[in-house]
Amino acid sequence: MSSVPNPATPLHLAVALDGAGWHPAAWREPDSRADELFTARYWTDLVAEAEAGLLDFVTIEDALGLQSTGFDRIDDRIDQVRGRLDAVLIAARVAPSTRHIGLIPTATVTHTEPFHVSKAIATLDYVSLGRAGWRAQISRPVDNAHFGRREQPAFTFADLGKPEAVAAVAETFAEARDFVEVVRRLWDSWEDHAEIRDAATGRFIDRDKLHYIDFVGPRFRVRGPSIVPRPPQGQPLVTVLAHDTVPYRLGADSADVVYVTPRDHDHARDIVTEIRAEQRLAGRESQTVHVFGDVVVVLDESTTAARERKARLDDLDGAEYASDALVFTGTAVELADLLQDWQHAGLTGYRLRPAALPHDLRAITRELIPELQRRGVFRTSYDAGSLRSRLGLPRPANRYAAPAPAAAAS
């Protein structure tokens, strides 16, 4: 494959951190830190490694339910990693010990309060000085009993085509869309510079720069304003993972970054085409919406070594690892080829899922990144600025602010 470096459109690269890595047997690797998964040091070390590699951001997986091999049940397995800490708090804990890398935790939209999520992510933006984002995720029906408030059919993947499952999915995504809308409105509910500290009049704020959002929807109402002033980025990044039309639409409507799972170049092109069409329908064609390809990576010095490592992990797990995303086994050079190839299909970046931590993260930062830098398609240093600016997203105008008066002739 001929790869044509195009420095005008550099790649964006993120890593998705989850437990001991994405392969279910990753925790059994000799260099795994499986007994530290619930410590701050583990997470600060991983994110420091990602920052040393100059990555755009890390995502941190989370859910309001225990991990399982099945979507519709909890499997009681004891031979895989089970248990997680809250991703937003991991990100906040890591923020003061990093300087540049973006921090994008997952926070669930089903069962939770948009007011809480809004102020938590805004606060992450404050403690990270403008590096926060959020992956909005819906919850599995199997976790509904953790909240005990929601009657919903407990469907399985096999049921997804049935009318009641289609309706439930549509309802859940409609709620997610409202949720994101409320969070975004709350971030704008304070205009910039609303805090005036005007000692002469005794006013701490200019209340005309605070706004009730008055969201009224079928599932919840939220009055606002937020209690947290507008975060440093104005709007922290909103990201979603999407595999099909309904979630693509959510991403095109509501997100700044959509993670997708192409199988190959043509599939990547089809996905991007569909998302761009949805983006036009949503009236957002003038806005930047990144489409990042998700790839699980097993990286070694030779293709054979990578395949053997995956086979060894599969063997330990007792099943061949399959994922929603492509599972890539090979060298950093081969992966760089693939990333450039799919970039030509329209992807603007990637979220790489290390199969095993820290091994595959280090392979990304110490082999893949230098290879991409040699090809002239990846940064060689961080520049100052927010996560938004790194991704070419402008700091958005506040939807509630009066438009600036037309410049008077002078």
Add this chain to the structure above:
Amino acid sequence: MSKPHKQIILGAYLGGVNHHTLWSDPEAGSQIDFASFRHAAQTAERGRFDFFFLAEGLALRERLGLIFDQDVVGRPDTLPVLAALAAVTEHLGLIGTINATFNEPYELARQLSSLDHLSGGRAGWNVVTSFDAFTGANFRRADFLHRDERYTRAGEFLAAARELWDSWAADAVAADREAGVFLRDAKAGEFAFDGAQFDISGRFTTPRSPQGRPVILQAGVSPQGRDFAAGGADAIFSPYHRLDEAQEFYRDIRARAARLGRPADAVKLLPHASFVLGESEADAIERHRDITRRQIGGRTAQILLETVWNRDLSGYDPDGPLPDVDPDPEGPPVIRGRARIAEDAHRRVAEWRALAEAESYSLRDLAIHVFGRTEFVGTPEQVADRIDTFVQQDGSDGFILGSHLTPTGLDEFVDKVVPLLQERGSLRTDYTGTTLRDNLGLPYPNAHPDVQPNVQPDTTRVA
């Protein structure tokens, strides 16, 4: 001396949305930037404080239907700030006020347990409740929680949270690579709780945290509230600052704890307090007078009295007599999103009229008298002595200290008063334990205590 010398417990808080914080002072910094929280927390740790304490906000206050603009408005979210502070401190406990009404046990128990993991065992939760539909307008459950239900809900919430925190055995994670056993127990995290407010079951995602359970703080002065706190809390906010009242409360809580089957010293009592220091007593008194008059200017005095009168008092001269109208407690609320301070406004105003007459108080003088309290005013030696005496005579186990100046107000206390308390042997010179429970002298929780789900913590905190 037969009585053992007590070690003083100290907490620190950053002032916020009230008239105490002098935001217009030239030295006042941001109320939002992480740098402010980091400075205050690191100062507290330098002073060997036990914990840093953060209040929360869930709705902005309003006066006459407009967002209140005279005091500090806005604050960051409690738990992410505490998690970030865990990165820049080593020993300090990290306690947040979180409302049990507008959260769900599964989510909040998970966050608090996560904070405990991420801080190496330094997390605490101050449990408060709200029945306030005004605050509820920001939340899904706004329209279906009734006032009386909040008590049931808070009790059940805590019981459910304990069920979740106890759902993983301390050694449930084996992480044994050779044997291929990550979990010792296939059912780790399995839980079920069924009550009037919560009917929940499933699997909790978060392994047991370093402290087993976060430290629990509550407030409560009614008999029900006292039992609730004495039965389930690790520490209680004491509202009493006069020694005799404080001692009575102290004895009562300890007796209730003992009746409920807990060691008498299992519950720590902590009043909040503020301080003004001076080079001499006269200097301190003069500084205090100046600070108080800046805290409660004429406009603020009118507004503070409106919380009781429930009328627009902006037309009354702050330097004149008290308003000549009766309070209107049944009228539409003038100020919303602030805890009511008067159960009986008519009686309260009658008392104030008598006081104002006896002392020749103006409207503003009265507001300063009622709302301008600073507990410790004096030289560092005087303040150290008063704090130590109050604790040694069982008025409390310590104090939660705040200052009128953000974020540097505590520096002076740590530089000048802390060394004196250390000289007296009343304050540690270095941390000895690794967890907040260790530092507070609280035992590691092994089993479910008997929590009574039908009594309440009786505090409401908003804004």
